[in-house]
Amino acid sequence: MSDFKLTYSTMFAPPPELHQRFDAALAAVRQHRLGQTHGLFLDGAFVPRAATIERHNPARLGELLGRFALASVDDVDQAVAAARRAWPAWRATPWPERVALLRRAARLVDERLYEMAAIVSLEVGKTRMEALGEVAEVSAFFDIYAQQMQDHAGFAHALPNDPLPHLVSRNRSVMKPYGVWAVIAPFNYPFALAGGPTAAALITGNTVVLKGSVETPWSGLLLAQCLKDAGLPDGVFNALVGDGGTVGEALMRHDGIGGITFTGSYEVGMRIYRAQAQRAWPRPCIAEMGGKNAAIVTARADLDVAAQGIVRSAFGMSGQKCSALSRVYVDRAVADALIERLQTAVQALAVGEPQLQSSWTGPVATAAAAARHAACVRELSGPGARIVASGPLPADATQGHYCAPVVAEAPLDHPLWRREMFAPLVMIGRVDHAEQAMAEANASPFGLTAGFFGAEDEVPWFLDHIEAGVTYVNRPLGATTGAWPGYQPFGGWKGSGSTGKALASFHYLPQYMREQSQTRIGG
Ligand SMILES: NC(=O)c1ccc[n+]([C@@H]2O[C@H](COP(=O)([O-])OP(=O)(O)OC[C@H]3O[C@@H](n4cnc5c(N)ncnc54)[C@H](O)[C@@H]3O)[C@@H](O)[C@H]2O)c1
Numbered sequence: 001m002s003d004f005k006l007t008y009s010t011m012f013a014p015p016p017e018l019h020q021r022f023d024a025a026l027a028a029v030r031q032h033r034l035g036q037t038h039g040l041f042l043d044g045a046f047v048p049r050a051a052t053i054e055r056h057n058p059a060r061l062g063e064l065l066g067r068f069a070l071a072s073v074d075d076v077d078q079a080v081a082a083a084r085r086a087w088p089a090w091r092a093t094p095w096p097e098r099v100a101l102l103r104r105a106a107r108l109v110d111e112r113l114y115e116m117a118a119i120v121s122l123e124v125g126k127t128r129m130e131a132l133g134e135v136a137e138v139s140a141f142f143d144i145y146a147q148q149m150q151d152h153a154g155f156a157h158a159l160p161n162d163p164l165p166h167l168v169s170r171n172r173s174v175m176k177p178y179g180v181w182a183v184i185a186p187f188n189y190p191f192a193l194a195g196g197p198t199a200a201a202l203i204t205g206n207t208v209v210l211k212g213s214v215e216t217p218w219s220g221l222l223l224a225q226c227l228k229d230a231g232l233p234d235g236v237f238n239a240l241v242g243d244g245g246t247v248g249e250a251l252m253r254h255d256g257i258g259g260i261t262f263t264g265s266y267e268v269g270m271r272i273y274r275a276q277a278q279r280a281w282p283r284p285c286i287a288e289m290g291g292k293n294a295a296i297v298t299a300r301a302d303l304d305v306a307a308q309g310i311v312r313s314a315f316g317m318s319g320q321k322c323s324a325l326s327r328v329y330v331d332r333a334v335a336d337a338l339i340e341r342l343q344t345a346v347q348a349l350a351v352g353e354p355q356l357q358s359s360w361t362g363p364v365a366t367a368a369a370a371a372r373h374a375a376c377v378r379e380l381s382g383p384g385a386r387i388v389a390s391g392p393l394p395a396d397a398t399q400g401h402y403c404a405p406v407v408a409e410a411p412l413d414h415p416l417w418r419r420e421m422f423a424p425l426v427m428i429g430r431v432d433h434a435e436q437a438m439a440e441a442n443a444s445p446f447g448l449t450a451g452f453f454g455a456e457d458e459v460p461w462f463l464d465h466i467e468a469g470v471t472y473v474n475r476p477l478g479a480t481t482g483a484w485p486g487y488q489p490f491g492g493w494k495g496s497g498s499t500g501k502a503l504a505s506f507h508y509l510p511q512y513m514r515e516q517s518q519t520r521i522g523g
């Protein structure tokens with residue numbers, strides 16, 4: 001397995017040893033780790049709380065994963081206070097030491113890859129390959145941000161002395177951390193989207209309070225354990241789990257925080273972004289939000305490649321990726337031929353227990369997501385629209401939150417073209433020409449990812465006109481999904497992201513620091 005590098009592009013053909021190691025780790029987790037009670041991670045210790053929530057495997061609702069402490073608003077105060085106490089020493093720690101510590105944490109993530117992926121798979125209901133990818137992505141984030149800190153020598157620059165005849169006036173630009181950085185993570189990537197922003201915040205000298213989703217409370221604790229074992233001082237990282245409307249709200253409004261990274265829905269992200277602007281002074285707010293991702297298929301596309309890319313991005317992780325493909329605009333000259341291919345591909349999908357090697361996708365994470373899927377399918381069975389393909393369900397589908405993958409054709413004015421569905425459902429719309437497809441693709445408040453299937457000479461036009469932060473051209477590995485740190489920077493435009501700077505890009509890290517211009521006479 002030595003020359004195999006796991007990414008979301010390579011995950012479709014892993015070596016057999018990877019499966020063996022995952023199977024062994026899963027068995028060990030089932031034997032030793034399930035059913036326990038977990039605390040919050042506060043000021044360097046795992047602390048119990050009276051209020052807990054039970055979490056079950058979304059693929060086997062009878063399997064109890066554990067009981068997880070629920071934070072209160074008082075815990076938010078305690079976590080922010082701990083992070084504030086820890087900040088002066090952490091920001092004074094020379095950046096090479098912070099880099100070395102974060103690299104140690106990355107190696108611990110690598111060592112624990114299989115065990116943590118088994119837990120993430122059980123917690124979210126994602127397949128083994130998606131879960132292994134999510135965990136491996138975190139060590140990639142840590143390494144990339146460590147390398148960037150090193151490449152920029154801690155982001156301190158000497159500038160020319162002022163052109164004065166009789167005085168020496170020395171100038172520097174120094175980037176400094178903001179203080180306590182709040183990280184609010186979604187349910188669908190609870191490890192990677194907690195780990196990535198946390199790595200960026202820590203390496204730049206901020207301390208962190210993470211709030212994970214109540215749907216997936218375990219992942220943040222796994223991250224805490226890696227950071228603790230790597231030697232992170234007490235209070236530098238704190239992990240809470242709690243209700244968004246109370247605990248999340250208290251954290252994002254807390255006077256003790258210096259900045260915030262939120263990843264989640266458009267509605268919550270915009271609420272947090274607006275709230276930061278209304279404070280006594282604005283806190284930087286990196287809001288990574290939802291998507292309504294489109295693919296364009298022109299009359300000259302390779303339809304086999306297009307069908308493969310569409311199915312992987314619409315139904316991978318059962319449509320619960322912010323990058324999931326939700327809209328396909330296809331030239332009417334080839335629409336029937338594309339639909340035929342999609343029907344065949346959808347029928348062949350292996351939907352089943354996500355921990356099994358044989359399963360290509362699993363259930364959705366929650367009962368609410370399954371209900372949303374059912375409601376969308378009803379809407380798409382109504383006037384004007386039609387279901388053109390519905391994939392298989394496992395024999396024991398009632399054991400979990402399973403939903404059949406669905407392809408629907410709909411008129412271009414159907415209301416569901418505008419709403420994020422976050423379920424295994426993709427809509428097809430026929431267009432007269434590529435310009436109409438582009439106009440439809442861009443007529444969305446979102447602008448996260450986009451795909452294109454067409455001829456080589458059409459590609460520059462697509463890249464020039466599409467309003468999306470992450471673009472893929474003629475990609476069978478996924479029309480709109482599957483960015484990997486270091487290969488595809490990942491961030492949204494318009495209502496999908498507040499900064500225009502992508503995760504793991506060259507431009508990401510400076511957002512966690514503020515510039516100080518230093519002019520000194522003499523010295
Ligand atoms: N752009 C990206 O990189 C990206 C990545 C993953 C997921 N997402 C998006 O996330 C959504 C799915 O995740 P979700 O259902 O967990 O999203 P969500 O917005 O419901 O919740 C995200 C987090 O915000 C918290 N929260 C909720 N209300 C809050 C409030 N008032 N104040 C502070 N925090 C609050 C939640 O508890 C959770 O931890 C989808 O819209 C998806 O597209 C975006």
Ligand SMILES: N[C@@H](CCC=O)C(=O)O
Nearest residue numbers: 188321322323481482483
């Ligand atoms: N990084 C993932 C999406 C994360 C959002 O949910 C991808 O590129 O498909």
